[in-house]
Amino acid sequence: MATEHPLVFHDPRQRVYPRSVKGTFRSIKHGILLLAYTVFFLLPYVRWDRGPNFPDQAILFDLPHRAFYIFGLTMWPQEVIWLAIFLLFAAVLLFFVTGIAGRVFCGYFCFQTLWTDLYMTIERWVEGDRTARMRLDKEPWSFRKLRLKFEKHALWIGVAFLTGVSFAAYFTDAFDLWRDFFLLQAAPAAYITTLILTATTYTMAGLMREQVCTSFCPYGRFQSVMFDENTKIVAYDVARGEGSQGRAKPKKGTGPEERKAAGHGDCIDCGLCVQVCPTGIDIRNGLQYQCISCGLCIDACNNVMDSVKLPKGLISYTSEKELRNEKVNHWTPKTLGYAAVLLAVAVWFAFSMANRSTLVVDVQQERQPLYVQLSDGRIQNKYEIKVTNKQGQAASYAIDVLGLPQAEVQISPNPLQVGAGRALGTTVYIKVPPASLKESKTHFNFRIKQQGSGESARYETDFYAPEEMVGGDDDDEG
Amino acid sequence: MEKSHKPKVETTGHVWDGDLAEYNNPLPTWWVWAFYATVVFAVVYWFLYPAWPVGKGFTTGLLQEEVKVNGQTVSSHWNTRVAYLADMQEGREAQSKFYNQLNGMSLEQISANPELMGFVRSAGKTLFGDNCAACHRAGGQGNPGVAPALVDDDWLYGGSLEKIQETITSGRHGFMPAFGPALRPEQISALAEYELSLSGHSKDARLAQAGEALFHSNEVGCFGCHGVAGKGNQMIGAPNLTDNIWVWAKVDPKLKSPSRETLEAIITNGLNRGVMPSWEGRLSPDQIKILALYVHQLGGGQ
Numbered sequence: 001m002a003t004e005h006p007l008v009f010h011d012p013r014q015r016v017y018p019r020s021v022k023g024t025f026r027s028i029k030h031g032i033l034l035l036a037y038t039v040f041f042l043l044p045y046v047r048w049d050r051g052p053n054f055p056d057q058a059i060l061f062d063l064p065h066r067a068f069y070i071f072g073l074t075m076w077p078q079e080v081i082w083l084a085i086f087l088l089f090a091a092v093l094l095f096f097v098t099g100i101a102g103r104v105f106c107g108y109f110c111f112q113t114l115w116t117d118l119y120m121t122i123e124r125w126v127e128g129d130r131t132a133r134m135r136l137d138k139e140p141w142s143f144r145k146l147r148l149k150f151e152k153h154a155l156w157i158g159v160a161f162l163t164g165v166s167f168a169a170y171f172t173d174a175f176d177l178w179r180d181f182f183l184l185q186a187a188p189a190a191y192i193t194t195l196i197l198t199a200t201t202y203t204m205a206g207l208m209r210e211q212v213c214t215s216f217c218p219y220g221r222f223q224s225v226m227f228d229e230n231t232k233i234v235a236y237d238v239a240r241g242e243g244s245q246g247r248a249k250p251k252k253g254t255g256p257e258e259r260k261a262a263g264h265g266d267c268i269d270c271g272l273c274v275q276v277c278p279t280g281i282d283i284r285n286g287l288q289y290q291c292i293s294c295g296l297c298i299d300a301c302n303n304v305m306d307s308v309k310l311p312k313g314l315i316s317y318t319s320e321k322e323l324r325n326e327k328v329n330h331w332t333p334k335t336l337g338y339a340a341v342l343l344a345v346a347v348w349f350a351f352s353m354a355n356r357s358t359l360v361v362d363v364q365q366e367r368q369p370l371y372v373q374l375s376d377g378r379i380q381n382k383y384e385i386k387v388t389n390k391q392g393q394a395a396s397y398a399i400d401v402l403g404l405p406q407a408e409v410q411i412s413p414n415p416l417q418v419g420a421g422r423a424l425g426t427t428v429y430i431k432v433p434p435a436s437l438k439e440s441k442t443h444f445n446f447r448i449k450q451q452g453s454g455e456s457a458r459y460e461t462d463f464y465a466p467e468e469m470v471g472g473d474d475d476d477e478g
Numbered sequence: 479m480e481k482s483h484k485p486k487v488e489t490t491g492h493v494w495d496g497d498l499a500e501y502n503n504p505l506p507t508w509w510v511w512a513f514y515a516t517v518v519f520a521v522v523y524w525f526l527y528p529a530w531p532v533g534k535g536f537t538t539g540l541l542q543e544e545v546k547v548n549g550q551t552v553s554s555h556w557n558t559r560v561a562y563l564a565d566m567q568e569g570r571e572a573q574s575k576f577y578n579q580l581n582g583m584s585l586e587q588i589s590a591n592p593e594l595m596g597f598v599r600s601a602g603k604t605l606f607g608d609n610c611a612a613c614h615r616a617g618g619q620g621n622p623g624v625a626p627a628l629v630d631d632d633w634l635y636g637g638s639l640e641k642i643q644e645t646i647t648s649g650r651h652g653f654m655p656a657f658g659p660a661l662r663p664e665q666i667s668a669l670a671e672y673e674l675s676l677s678g679h680s681k682d683a684r685l686a687q688a689g690e691a692l693f694h695s696n697e698v699g700c701f702g703c704h705g706v707a708g709k710g711n712q713m714i715g716a717p718n719l720t721d722n723i724w725v726w727a728k729v730d731p732k733l734k735s736p737s738r739e740t741l742e743a744i745i746t747n748g749l750n751r752g753v754m755p756s757w758e759g760r761l762s763p764d765q766i767k768i769l770a771l772y773v774h775q776l777g778g779g780q
């Protein structure tokens with residue numbers, strides 16, 4: 001006898017053939033899709049004047065020159081912390097929104113959802129709607145089937161390629177990229193990026209589809225911890241749908257009254273909510289991790305309820321509490337906590353942006369040796385000052401020393417002329433008579449002032465002298 | 479697990495003890511294909527890279543790499559040594575942009591260009607570390623008795639850019655004769671004391687006075703090299719004796735100067751150290767240029 005419960009390593013995938021549907025949520029989805037694609041595909045071609053020596057692409061991630069251009073904002077590597085802040089903000093925003101409105105990100109904004117939707121639209125356009133597609137797949141191979149399949153995959157790959165190039169266009173001049181791409185003169189990175197993005201788009205949006213959400217996506221798996229009874233979910237009203245005797249298919253000659261009398265609920269078991277679902281689940285079995293909250297089953301059921309003249313909302317965008325006719329409270333400690341973090345991060349970000357300096361100074365002290373005695377008895381320390389000018393034009397910077405009396409400062413050239421968006425280093429020698437120092441290690445400041453503007457920066461560092469030479473009590477110095 | 483999920487598992491048909499069936503649960507298809515792919519990869523690898531020992535040799539593989547070695551292009555089958563040489567060549571090519579610029583410029587022009595000086599500082603550090611640090615130490619701080627410090631403002635042969643370039647190119651040979659055979663010990667002590675007095679470290683004014691007389695006398699003639707005032711002579715690399723910088727004598731930390739005995743030993747035995755080799759031929763003129771600029775900026779230049 002075989003074991004009772006053999007291990008199941010792999011459930012063969014049940015192919016999902018989502019049916020098209022019309023309705024409110026579908027329209028919202030269409031609107032978001034249109035907006036997202038317009039932005040993604042056209043943004044690289046928008047120009048933005050930044051003056052000479054700078055690219056004029058509105059959004060450009062210039063990796064070779066290590067600068068991010070986002071409209072009027074230019075980010076340098078020193079500001080990469082902003083990227084971290086932004087990501088933190090986005091993550092908390094996601095938690096916050098998920099806690100209140102459920103998986104709206106999954107259903108409407110996720111790239112996987114967006115591109116899968118586009119691919120399904122293409123599929124529907126070439127092969128027809130659900131029943132036509134199912135029939136086609138069952139048919140034996142024929143010229144027509146071959147042609148349709150070829151058309152579909154060719155269109156899919158075309159879209160994937162366009163996606164790949166558009167993505168690469170964010171990292172180089174978009175117009176040049178198109179020309180160079182076909183002249184085989186683009187950077188190898190552009191070809192590699194395009195190739196990878198084309199391949200992944202085609203596989204993920206065309207072939208894998210809902211399996212990405214249900215099998216790969218880590219977010220889909222852990223977001224249930226952000227849910228509670230107040231969270232908005234797509235849910236089937238079991239009490240109303242099933243009645244006391246369960247759902248039933250409509251019979252000829254029986255109206256709503258007779259159904260009620262027989263104890264049947266409002267669900268007519270037409271199965272449309274299952275057919276339209278892009279992840280192929282039955283929402284009537286309750287909240288499931290596969291549900292991406294796209295709301296298409298709501299549209300489908302509302303259409304059905306309309307046609308059988310029953311009130312809409314058998315499936316609706318609601319919460320567990322609402323289903324029990326309780327008051328929903330969105331401002332639980334959890335969501336308030338998220339909101340507080342969001343606010344804090346936003347304030348921090350705004351503050352950091354407002355106090356952004358166009359001048360970055362980095363000072364390195366020569367440590368080998370830490371100090372040198374000169375022939376006149378003075379002690380010399382040597383520093384390497386690096387000035388980064390984050391502005392769009394060249395600027396000169398005057399360097400001086402504060403808090404080190406009797407110091408002779410040798411810098412050449414001073415002021416230092418630094419090109420737009422460039423960094424330049426210079427060597428500074430400071431000579432101090434040791435008798436004027438109180439300790440072997442003296443704090444002092446470098447002041448770097450941009451000429452012609454008020455901008456200045458200070459850098460605190462130390463001057464070192466040998467212990468036995470500092471202080472004025474020495475007699476054999478001078 | 480629901481009943482409906484229970485799949486029918488294929489068996490191999492082998493049954494033992496009446497009810498022990500051997501299941502056939504094949505590996506997932508993707509896994510099997512990934513395995514085949516590794517096999518294909520391995521076969522391709524054998525052809526491309528050195529792989530199989532054959533007698534005393536080995537199969538060299540089809541991959542060829544071209545590298546420039548001493549200006550000549552050499553083609554070889556792929557191996558880690560050639561890959562390394564190709565890497566080095568790439569590095570040289572990346573640097574050549576700067577080298578080409580340096581080539582036509584005078585030392586003064588380069589030192590006035592902050593961008594190029596940035597390159598000089600980084601390339602110079604490596605060149606210095608490879609060639610000079612063994613004697614002058616990594617930071618150029620020198621090694622008393624072996625090699626002078628390059629970070630201070632005292633120069634034996636001159637600290638101008640040209641002088642430094644000349645020093646590196648042709649090398650230097652410092653020499654001081656031994657006075658031991660010619661002078662009496664008291665005379666040597668007197669000279670040492672006078673030398674200490676020049677930089678303000680003398681404890682015995684009378685002895686120093688005697689030393690001063692000897693220093694300027696024609697029989698001993700120290701002033702011939704070190705100058706009447708003891709300020710040295712950069713033409714011949716005679717050090718300045720009036721400053722606090724000691725090149726060949728170790729400084730006693732308690733005295734903050736060398737002890738008299740140390741100086742006496744030097745006067746007695748003379749010096750035949752201070753030998754710096756000529757780097758012409760070992761380094762390219764451009765490398766010497768970079769080193770001259772680098773050494774010049776170590777202490778602030780002169």
Ligand code: SF4
Nearest residue numbers: 277291292294295297
């Ligand atoms: S169950 Fe409804 S909301 Fe959930 S994924 Fe399916 S169609 Fe979308």
Ligand code: SF4
Nearest residue numbers: 267268270271273301
């Ligand atoms: S679409 Fe509405 S009526 Fe039809 S099966 Fe689903 S829940 Fe029932």
